[in-house]
Amino acid sequence: MKKTVHLNLTGHVQGVGLRYSVYNMALRLNITGYAKNLYDGSVEIVAEGNEEDINMLIDYIKNGLRWARVESIAQKWDDYQGMYHTFEIM
Template identity: 50%
Template sequence: MIRYSITVSGRVQGVGFRYFVQLTACRLNLTGWCKNLMDGNVQIEVQGIEKDINSFISAIKVGNNFSRVDDINLSSLPLIPDEKKFKIKY
């Protein structure tokens, strides 16, 4: 199990990107959260099996039909053992 903090920049607010992120994470049985940042980026924390997180990152790079991902920054985080689901924070 691994956990990453991911910051996504581009056209990722107001285009259903967080919902897309949540659906993708749930489909891959990943836990964590995502939220909009004041600077127009989206912050994601995601946790799960490495191969599933790699699939998640690949999907996020493509985005949905309305978003445009320009850049993704990753950093490792400590695991949160009791986390049960992936949610959108407001």
């Protein structure tokens, strides 16, 4: 089932290649949306796609990032919106 999730990542998440790594994994998983640095030092990610693929992306964020230190991930799940056609770094 397709879903949309809004993620907010806190910790040492900016300036370490996190958005680029998430971008590459999202492309492999056919997930659309974006990753964006926020002024408070966190990273916002909106991801749309199959729920199973999104969960794989979240697992990658929790366990597969080499230089980032993700301390917390706030998640807000929504129905699929279909707003994005690709995944972008903003």
